[in-house]
Amino acid sequence: MGFNKIISKIFGNKAQRDLNEINPTVKRIKEVYPEIEKLSNDELRNRTKDLERQIRDYVSDEKLQIEQLKAGLEEIELSERETIWNQIDKLEKDITEKYGKVLDEILPVAFSIMKDTARRFTQNKEIIVTATDFDRDLAASHDFVSIEGDKAVYKNSWIAGGNEITWEMIHYDVQLFGGVVLHRGKIAEMATGEGKTLVATLPVFLNALTHEGVHIVTVNDYLAKRDSEWMGPMYMFHGLSVDCIDKHEPNSDSRRKAYEADITFGTNNEFGFDYLRDNMAVSPKDLVQRKHNYAIVDEVDSVLIDDARTPLIISGPVPKGDDQLFDQFRPRVEMIVKAQRDLTTQLLAEAKTKMASSDTKEQEEGALLLFRSFKGMPKYKPLIKYLSEQGVKAAMLKTEAFYMQEQNRNMHIVTDPLYFVIDEKLHSIELTEKGIDLLTGKSDDPHFFILPDIASQLSELENANQSDAEKAAKKDELLQNYAIKSERVHTINQLLKAYTLFEKDDEYVVMDNKVKIVDEQTGRVMEGRRYSDGLHQAIEAKEHVKVEAATQTFATITLQNFFRMYSKLAGMTGTAETEAGEFWDIYKLDVVVIPTNKPIVRDDQNDRIYKTKREKYNAVIEEIERLINDGRPVLVGTTSVEISELLSRMLNLRKIKHNVLNAKLHQREAEIVANAGQSGIVTIATNMAGRGTDIKLTSEVKNAGGLAIIGTERHESRRVDRQLRGRAGRQGDPGSSVFFVSLEDDLMRLFATEKIAGLMDRMGFKEGDVLEHSMLSKSVERAQKKVEENNFGIRKRLLEYDDVMNSQREVIYKRRKHALMGERIDNDVANMISDTSKNLVEMNEDDFENMKLELLRVMALEIPFKEEDMKNLRPAEMVEAVTDRAFETFKRKTERLAEIAQPVIKQVYENQGAMYENILIPITDGKKVYNISCNLKEAYETGSKALVKSFEKSILLHTIDENWKEHLREMDELRHSVQTASYEQKDPLLIYKLESFNLFGVMINDINSKSVSVLMRGQIPVQDPGSVRKAAPEEKTDYSKYRTQKDEMEGITNTNTNKQSSGESESQQRQKQKIEPIRVEKKVGRNELCPCGSGKKYKSCHGK
DSSP states (O other): OOHHHHHHHHHOOHHHHHHHHHHHHHHHHHHHHHHHHTSOHHHHHHHHHHHHHHHHHHTHHHHHHHHHHHHTGGGSOGGGHHHHHHHHHHHHHHHHHHHHHHHHHHHHHHHHHHHHHHHHHHHOSEEEEEOOHHHHHHHHHBTTEEEETTEEEEESEEEETTEEEEOOOOOOHHHHHHHHHHHTTOEEEOOTTSOHHHHHHHHHHHHHTTSSOEEEEESSHHHHHHHHHHHHHHHHTTTOOEEEGGGSOTTSHHHHHHHHSSEEEEEHHHHHHHHHHHTTOSSGGGOOOOOOOEEEEETHHIIIIIGGGSOEEEEEEOTTTTOOSHHHHHHHHHHHHHHHHHHHHHHHHHHHHHHTSSOHHHHHHHHHHHHHHHHHOTTOHHHHHHHTSTTHHHHHHHHHHHHHHHHHTTHHHHHTTSSEEEETTTTEEEEOHHHHHHHHTTOSOTTTTSOOOHHHHHHHHHHSSOOHHHHHHHHHHHHHHHHHHHHHHHHHHHHHHHHHTOOBTTTEEEETTEEEEBOTTTOOBOTTEEETTTHHHHHHHHTTSOOOOOEEEEEEEOHHHHHTTSSEEEEEESSOGGGHHHIIIIIOOOEEEOOOSSOOOOEEOOOEEESSHHHHHHHHHHHHHHHHHTTOOEEEEESSHHHHHHHHHHHHHTTOOOEEOOTTOHHHHHHHHHHTTSTTOEEEEETTTTTTOOOOOOHHHHHHTOEEEEESSOOSSHHHHHHHHTTSSGGGOOEEEEEEEETTSHHHHHHSOHHHHHHHHHTTOOTTOOBOOHHHHHHHHHHHHHHHHHHHHHHHHHHHHHHHHHHHHHHHHHHHHHHHHOSSHHHHHHHHHHHHHHHHHHHTTTOHHHHHHHHHHHHOOOOSSOHHHHTTSOHHHHHHHHHHHHHHHHHHHHHHHHHHHHHHHHHHHHHHTTTOSEEEEEEEOSSOEEEEEEEHHHHHHTTTHHHHHHHHHHHHHHHHHHHHHHHHHHHHHHHHHHGGGGGGTOOHHHHHHHHHHHHHHHHHHHHHHHHHHHHHHOBOSOOOGGGOEEOOOOOOOOOTTSEEEEEEOGGGOOTTOOOSSTTOOHHHHHTOOOOOOOOOBOOOOTTSBOTTSSSSBGGGTTTO
16 A cells, blocks of 8 residues: 555545535525525515625625724825824734635525525526515516516526526525635636536625625626626625626726626636726726725636636837848748758658668667657657657667767767757757858858857956946947847747647638637637737738737736735636646645535546557547447547548548537537537537537437547646546436547657657558556656646746736836825825935935036925934934935925915806816926816815815826836836846846846836925916816726737647638638627617606616
């Protein structure tokens, strides 16, 4: 017995420990449930209101304290307000903790209420309750509620996702387990068909009772809209509001209302982009989101792992963004790629001849040529085909091992005759000297495509016998030359990758004269997503479509850092266990495996391994034919559209009817997957397509053996294969699953051990022979683990870079929000004055005259001590004196500003108050005039203090935005420039952290000094009521000039990526249209009676 088994025997495994921890809570729910079941419909709803009151009362003291502290802020000195805000922050944190405690207390009752609501809707066609105002509002917009006198009638059928559904689900015990796990902020792994969507109703209902907002995050907009309509009535019955952000335009009033709902559904991208847009807003009216309270992520592995590798970016045009080198250097790259292809073809032909010889020495020479051909073009199909022949791969691997020994000391013998070397596993390309010579051609500069050794050049310059001015000029020249060559080499490198590692209709498609990336999991075209680091522009140049102009980042965040902002995060999926380590490392999310309601009886067979793809596909067709003759439905999982179409053609030749799933059209996807369980139906689909839609079997199919799953290739991620297997065997149904694998598959070619190839050779396998054993299946899984570890490393690296940005982003976005809302702006201004005073003193602590000039220049401030006193003062005492004088001066100047403005505002308000709501007041700092918009009535009532606050808001927002935009541009440039540090054996990330810290410090100081400089000098130039103008109504920010995108990190683009979505013809692509669910809002004529039961016409009631 192994050590792990002994430990498990003593302490139990993790799954058992998790269940033991949750069991007492589930037991309490089951004890409470009979009491809830006895309640009338009205009593059940009143019980919900009781719980809401209990939650409110539990945190009422803290909320009252916050109100009192905020009310007394105006009376407190500016320099002392930070202490009060720290108290408020602590109280808000205490409220969050108390919410957690009270929700745990009421959990059994809340879960029982939701379970019994589901039971009542299942067992009754109509549920009659006493009508509330909320019911009347619902009746005006939804068909499932009608008002009859003082009663509201809820029906148990409604439209969801364009189809009419009848509610017939009641939570069973294992779903209660799942609900507790989700409430505790963990990931519930539940097998396909176990009702994850229903499970989520329990914690969503419980947490929504705080009215702080619950977000349900889905992988696509179809599921977001469908689930909000499907589950919505369960929540609405208890007076909780439900909405879906994907139904509304970004930055609209309706989207803000969707966020104000108690429960909000939406896609991960839209939640993230709304956060970025909110942090670009110039008016509080532009804000849509509220605080990030609690989120449940559906298909959590897709969202937090697959999608999280790509940062969300809002970008805009930059000056000279069209000045790019891709089109300029494309002909040279095409030339070198053709030369390499001709060379490797010739090498392969010579290798075949020599390896067929009986002479051992010639065979060794042939193996060297074969290995050289492999290093030059590893994805060349004739090469892949030849490597699958008996003994060939083993010979090449032996040669590779020889040249890799002693740290690749002799590898140059293999690579020198090539023009460039490709490492397919690392996704990298390196030019050889021969390649550089070919690229350089007849250029005057033989080092045109060679990066100079900048470190040694700068070192030589330091030791040179030159003046400081000459050294500075020479240093600038060296750095400029390095920057130009760096961009040139980078462009060539990305073009080489585009031509050799990325294939059209595989990793990407060209549609509407644009290059679009294809999702490796589902085969869907991912609109708006671009490869980063110039790779996308390189592919555009290769495909001769318009190379998009370079853009500047205005706002960016990774999904990892966005979702880590939630106070509580949970997720659910059927395939998270294999990525449990990553979930814990990055999100601190524990994966809890929930037992199935009924035991799984699916027959998971060993992988069937063939030598070539041709043999494998023939075996797949024969297996399909055998299964449909047995009366079983077959679901064939593929990894690309190419395989889908190939299998479709092969089935057509045998006259076998089948469906090919088009993963772009969600409604068609749901329909095909739902019908995939009927007898004799063959469905070809990408491995991850149809998530969220169950395959239900008829009794005839169950008797025949259930749904048969056939995987045509092992995906590089184990959880994708588990997702495909999980399609069969739901709720105790019979079924089977098997994967067909060939040695030519990308995963096997790159990562599987040579033992399998060697075993086939030793056993003398002929065409069509199959290898099948549990040990071999485990060997394939080990290959998958290698890829998963590599991909995790890349995702973690991306996150490490974004963590640097995130710490800066949090500081800036917090300041920006304070400035926008105006609530804490006094505190921020006080900190700016303190920091600017400290900086000016520290920079000039030994130079009285310079300090005097700087204080006048920046802060319009007289130095508070004499030169002779300065010698006796410690630096801290000087800082304190300057800061005190600065606060005193600032207070005097703002009071004077309000004093001068008040007579003007008073006259305008009393004479023209009815005409104006907002007014523009001109304020100048002596250099520039700022037209400050403020509310006339508020300014009049506060003695013009509101005008001073508006002035501060306007200056801070403008200064922060200008500096942050410039800082993001510098950070983009820094990130690209530090990558070359690896040539100097330095860690680019470490340099990035150090340099970005310095850049951020400079930017913060710049923001502080610029803002303080304007605020300290602000005055009204003319005291004339005639100079006051009416302010135009606040307009919403125009986001049309910005582009939202997700940058695909090129290092993560994998060898197993899918092509465009399965089975879609070119004509379908051309006629592509966005299909959305039918809107379920009730359509009522304007002159008809309002459905709310008020007796008024709709146009005079809810139709206003």
